Each structure stands twice: as C-alpha cells, then as structure tokens.
Amino acid sequence: MVHFTAEEKSSITSTWGKVNVEETGGEALGRLLVVYPWTQRFFDSFGNLSSASAILGNPKVKAHGKKVLTSLGDAVKNLDNLKGTFSKLSELHCDKLHVDPENFRLLGNVLIVVLAIHFGKEFTPEIQAAWQKLVAGVATALAHKYH
Amino acid sequence: MALSAEDKCNVKEFWEKLGENTKVYGTEALVRTFLSFPSTKTYFSHFDLSSGSLEVQAHGKKVADALSLAVNHMDDLPKALSSLSDLHAHKLKFLSHCLLVTLARHHPGNLNPEVHASLDKFLSCVASVLTSKYR
Numbered sequence: 518m519v520h521f522t523a524e525e526k527s528s529i530t531s532t533w534g535k536v537n538v539e540e541t542g543g544e545a546l547g548r549l550l551v552v553y554p555w556t557q558r559f560f561d562s563f564g565n566l567s568s569a570s571a572i573l574g575n576p577k578v579k580a581h582g583k584k585v586l587t588s589l590g591d592a593v594k595n596l597d598n599l600k601g602t603f604s605k606l607s608e609l610h611c612d613k614l615h616v617d618p619e620n621f622r623l624l625g626n627v628l629i630v631v632l633a634i635h636f637g638k639e640f641t642p643e644i645q646a647a648w649q650k651l652v653a654g655v656a657t658a659l660a661h662k663y664h
Numbered sequence: 665m666a667l668s669a670e671d672k673c674n675v676k677e678f679w680e681k682l683g684e685n686t687k688v689y690g691t692e693a694l695v696r697t698f699l700s701f702p703s704t705k706t707y708f709s710h711f712d713l714s715s716g717s718l719e720v721q722a723h724g725k726k727v728a729d730a731l732s733l734a735v736n737h738m739d740d741l742p743k744a745l746s747s748l749s750d751l752h753a754h755k756l757k758f759l760s761h762c763l764l765v766t767l768a769r770h771h772p773g774n775l776n777p778e779v780h781a782s783l784d785k786f787l788s789c790v791a792s793v794l795t796s797k798y799r
Contacts, residue, residue: 551777552784569777626761630780633768640769642696645762649700 519654521596525647532632532644533593541635542586543579545628547572553623559616585624592655599658607662618660625652667785672738674782678774679735682767686732689766691724696762707753727759734790741793748794756791763787 521529550557551569560566563577572578588606595602610616629648633640667675682689698705698713698720711719730748737744764783768775775783 548777548780552781569781573777629761630764630768630775633765634772634775637769637772640765642692642699645696645765646699 519596519599519650519657521647521650524643525650526596528644528647529593529596529651532636532640532648533590535636536586536632538586538590539579539583541628541631542582542584544573544582545624545631546582546585547575547578548631549620549624549627550578552627553620556620556623559614559620586628589628589655592651592658596651596654599654600661603655603658604662607659610659611663618656618663621656621659622653625649625656628652667738667782667789670778671782671785674779675735675738675786678767678771678779678783679732681771681774685770686728687721687725689724689763689770690726690728690731691721693759693763693766694720694724694727696765697759700762701755701758704753704755704758707751731763731790734786738786738789741789745790745793752794754795756795757788760784760787760791 550560550566550572557566560578560581563575563581565571565575566578588603591602592599610618610621629645629652632648633645636644679686698708705713711717711723713720730745733744734741764780764787767783768780
C-alpha cells in the first residue's frame with residue numbers, strides 16, 4: 518500500500534487546487550493518444566483521431582479526459598485508501614474495457630509532463646516525486662481487481 | 665521503432681533551442697530521477713547524492729553531452745553511442761521520463777504534442793541502444 522508523508526499530501530493537494538480539471542484532463546488524454554498511438558485502440562468511437570491537432574481538438578477526447586481527471590480528484594481526497602476508491606473502476610477497466618494496466622502508468626507519466634508544462638518552476642523535484650507516488654498508487658489501485 | 669524524418673526534425677529543432685542549458689537540464693533530470701524513483705540510486709552507491717553534489721552535476725553534464733551527440737547522429741545511434749560505458753541500467757526509462765519533465769518545465773511553449781511524441785521516441789531509441797549493450 519502506498520503511504521504518503523504529510524509533506525507529500527500537502528504538495529499534492531496544493532498543486533491539485535490549481536489544476537484546471539477540464540483542460541488538463543483533455544490535454545493529458547490527448548497527449549497519451551499522440552505519444553503512444555496504440556492507446557487509440559480503446560477509443561474507436563471517438564471519431565477523428567487522425568492527427569495531433571485532431572486529437573487535441575476532439576470534443577470526445579476532452580470530455581473523457583475531464584472524466585478521468587475528475588476521478589483523480591477522488592484519489593487526491595482519499596490518499597489513504599486508493600484501492601477502495603478505485604475498486605469499482607478497476608473492475609470496469611478489466612471486465613468491460615479490457616485495458617492493459619500498463620497504460621495507466623503511461624497516462625500517469627503523461628499527466629506529470631502536462632503538470633510540468635503548466636507549473637514550470639513551481640514543479641520542483643520534490644513535488645514531482647509526490648505526484649509520481651500518487652500516479653503509481655492510482656495505477657496499482659486500478660490494476661488491483663484484475664483477474 | 666524507427667525515427668521518422670519528422671521526428672528527427674522535431675528533435676533537432678527542439679534541442680537546438682536548449683543551447684548551453686543542456687548540462688543544467690541533464691543534472692536536474694538526474695536529481696528528479698533519484699527523488700522520484702529511489703531504486704535508481706542503487707546504481708550510484710559510489711556517488712555522493714546529496715543536494716548540490718558535484719559528482720551528480722558532472723554526470724548530468726555527461727548525460728547532456730551524450731544526448732547532444734545522439735541528436736547529431738540520429739541516423740546511426742548504435743555507432744554514435746558505442747563508446748559510452750557498458751554500465752547503463754535497464755531502467756533508463758525513468759531518466760528519460762524525468763528528462764521530459766525537466767524539458768517540459770523549462771520550455772513549455774516548445775513542447776507541443778508532436779514534439780513531445782518525437783522526443784519520447786528519440787529517448788526510447790537512445791535508452792534501447794544503451795541497454796542492448798548488456799545482451
């Protein structure tokens with residue numbers, strides 16, 4: 518189980534407070550689809566994914582990105598119980614969506630690059646380390662119910 | 665995985681804008697790697713890893729110089745990187761990721777999704793060449 522120090526929790530929640538969930542979610546998901554094109558296989562019904570600008574401008578990508586990041590907001594509020602928080606979503610991603618958990622790690626890392634772009638100097642190595650722990654914890658929690 | 669002409673162009677253009685700062689970025693990427701992925705420190709038990717360490721700075725510069733060399737020889741990475749030490753961990757992906765974070769933080773305007781993708785591919789190629797020396 519992932520354990521966060523008080524300082525890490527504080528880093529995470531203060532960064533989260535400044536995140537624009539809708540924009541950041543869309544950008545992170547969009548970049549995942551551009552940088553790791555095989556992930557597009559999960560989004561056949563999303564329409565035009567033919568180029569980077571099509572992907573980043575695609576309204577379904579933005580909407581889904583917002584959904585994903587809103588869910589991460591739940592994680593931020595429940596840092597001590599990530600497995601419980603993501604239990605249902607884990608079942609969904611395994612049983613219905615058939616997503617390889619490796620993709621959760623990829624998305625987590627892309628999100629961190631997006632945070633670095635937005636926060637610049639503020640995104641210190643210490644803050645990054647706290648977020649790496651969070652995304653790793655979320656990825657593990659999402660993979661937990663796989664069978 | 666091969667780098668397309670567009671990838672090579674994206675990487676070269678981006679790298680050129682970094683100028684002399686590459687050495688600072690190389691060091692920052694290493695610091696981020698050690699902090700975020702503590703198991704990577706096991707490969708540097710012979711280094712002083714405290715804040716401001718001169719050994720880390722020197723190694724950061726080596727990383728930066730090697731990457732600059734790679735950028736100028738993208739058509740034959742194995743040959744260009746052949747002189748680098750055999751001692752490279754098979755977990756170079758952590759350093760690659762932290763390099764991207766470092767570059768994103770310092771040059772947010774230049775790291776659009778296409779450039780991000782090209783850089784990610786380029787760093788994967790470099791890591792792959794270096795770690796294949798083990799096998």
